[in-house]
Ligand SMILES: Nc1ncnc2c1ncn2[C@@H]1O[C@H](COP(=O)(O)OP(=O)(O)OP(=O)(O)O)[C@@H](O)[C@H]1O
């Protein structure tokens with residue numbers, strides 16, 4: 245089952261949405277990084293939301309994967325927001341001393357999308373965004 | 378089970394259902410989650426104080442009430458009082474990534490079954506995930522045991538064993554002077570921060586054994 249499964253990436257207007265469920269292994273993480281960067285490369289993407297509401301245990305490996313994806317997206321000019329982290333998971337991460345400070349966070353998917361829409365920079369010419377002013 | 382234990386459990390069940398029935402009636406609370414038939418002999422002494430309170434509040438006939446409290450106290454203090462309940466132990470072999478999920482799920486289920494709080498459940502599952510992932514990543518194979526500590530101080534013990542290359546720079550890692558190439562390098566430090574006890578035995582010839590404990594109080 246895990247041989248062929250890959251995490252789906254949804255494109256909604258100019259945002260990518262990825263919902264991470266359960267557990268990630270090495271292979272899935274590498275695949276996800278590739279899929280996200282190539283989706284960004286295709287253009288028309290200004291924001292990335294990584295939704296974590298389906299994660300009930302987040303270890304340091306997964307934290308690092310998420311942080312890395314956020315950083316890569318940022319280097320490619322895309323703002324990344326994580327959303328929906330379970331309260332117990334958040335508390336556990338803090339207690340462990342794990343830093344996810346480099347990634348912006350929102351309470352849930354809707355708030356994340358609002359956040360991206362709100363702080364959206366003026367779209368660049370020919371960047372695929374629908375001009376807004 | 379001995380005659381005495383059977384009697385104690387019987388008395389406990391009657392007293393408890395009585396209290397519960399009255400509580401439900403008086404407070405309109407839902408007690409559906411209380412399953413008196415799952416009580417073990419060791420639960421008696423732990424419940425005694427609560428039972429006494431309950432009996433005092435709800436039993437209307439003072440003579441019966443005192444008799445009930447006396448009888449319970451006697452029964453629990455003599456024979457069946459804190460008698461060792463066997464610790465419950467699960468063993469999971471860890472050979473591949475999917476075993477990480479299995480192991481931490483089992484740890485979580487055990488915690489839930491024993492009524493440990495959500496926060497303990499998540500911490501235990503996270504610690505298991507870190508230790509199991511390290512086994513898969515650095516030793517290839519090994520095993521994890523999860524033990525419910527039910528005598529004395531209640532809690533959960535997790536032991537991760539492998540016969541891999543060992544961890545030569547343990548001090549460096551625990552003092553956070555180490556930079557990992559595969560992760561945040563926070564697995565072991567994070568696990569130590571989450572748990573109450575953390576012990577390591579490691580060497581190039583013997584592999585690695587890490588034992589951690591989380592207590593309930
Ligand atoms: N069971 C083990 N056998 C051999 N080496 C290990 C074992 N567990 C950990 N190590 C070594 O100790 C280092 C630190 O482990 P730790 O779990 O703290 O961080 P990490 O695995 O590198 O990153 P992270 O857990 O944050 O993803 C590892 O990089 C690895 O070199």
Ligand SMILES: [Mg+2]
Pocket residue numbers: 304507510511560563564565
């Ligand atoms: Mg690790």
